[in-house]
Amino acid sequence: NAGVTQTPKFQVLKTGQSMTLQCAQDMNHEYMSWYRQDPGMGLRLIHYSVGAGITDQGEVPNGYNVSRSTTEDFPLRLLSAAPSQTSVYFCASSYGGTGREKLFFGSGTQLSVL
Amino acid sequence: GQQVMQIPQYQHVQEGEDFTTYCNSSTTLSNIQWYKQRPGGHPVFLIQLVKSGEVKKQKRLTFQFGEAKKNSSLHITATQTTDVGTYFCAGNQAGTALIFGKGTTLSVSS
Numbered sequence: 001n002a003g004v005t006q007t008p009k010f011q012v013l014k015t016g017q018s019m020t021l022q023c024a025q026d027m028n029h030e031y032m033s034w035y036r037q038d039p040g041m042g043l044r045l046i047h048y049s050v051g052a053g054i055t056d057q058g059e060v061p062n063g064y065n066v067s068r069s070t071t072e073d074f075p076l077r078l079l080s081a082a083p084s085q086t087s088v089y090f091c092a093s094s095y096g097g098t099g100r101e102k103l104f105f106g107s108g109t110q111l112s113v114l
Numbered sequence: 115g116q117q118v119m120q121i122p123q124y125q126h127v128q129e130g131e132d133f134t135t136y137c138n139s140s141t142t143l144s145n146i147q148w149y150k151q152r153p154g155g156h157p158v159f160l161i162q163l164v165k166s167g168e169v170k171k172q173k174r175l176t177f178q179f180g181e182a183k184k185n186s187s188l189h190i191t192a193t194q195t196t197d198v199g200t201y202f203c204a205g206n207q208a209g210t211a212l213i214f215g216k217g218t219t220l221s222v223s224s
Contacts, residue, residue, distance in 0.1 A: 042216035099206030
């Protein structure tokens with residue numbers, strides 16, 4: 001039972017490049033979400049999903065796209081990376097729907113955009 | 115929109131001293147959760163509070179949820195070096211996603 005797996009752990013991009021951060025969970029969780037963590041800013045919600053085929057925006061969605069084609073996977077796409085997207089990204093999942101159950105976090109992806 | 119404010123941002127204590135972090139919301143919360151993040155790690159769930167006035171204990175940690183369900187606190191008795199990290203509260207209104215506070219970073223010197 002791996003829990004929540006994020007790849008890659010580290011990534012360096014140039015401004016304007018695109019990439020996808022991968023997130024997979026093997027706990028059959030309905031709810032999945034993406035947060036970014038910046039110094040002094042806490043964890044800010046980017047996008048979330050309450051089930052396959054359903055996604056919604058969080059607090060800071062601009063510049064990011066998501067999709068949820070399966071229960072297990074919830075990739076986060078940066079279409080044109082900007083230096084302001086330099087951050088640590090965490091994927092999190094929970095068994096129940098929105099905010100009702102505890103979140104299980106992945107180990108994070110540290111992204112630098114030059 | 116919903117906001118969750120957390121104070122203080124930083125706290126340094128001597129080992130053995132007590133520590134408290136406070137969480138306040140502008141709206142009534144459906145539930146509040148607390149997480150701990152060790153340096154270089156990811157947030158790990160500590161506890162969830164659901165009922166008005168609820169108090170829960172985990173060894174040296176005491177969690178409270180306010181009567182109006184708009185505030186919460188985490189109190190650590192007799193801190194140890196293993197308590198070092200950032201403590202986050204997270205809350206939501208019914209049917210909305212969890213919103214995190216900015217966290218309180220605790221450092222402990224022996």
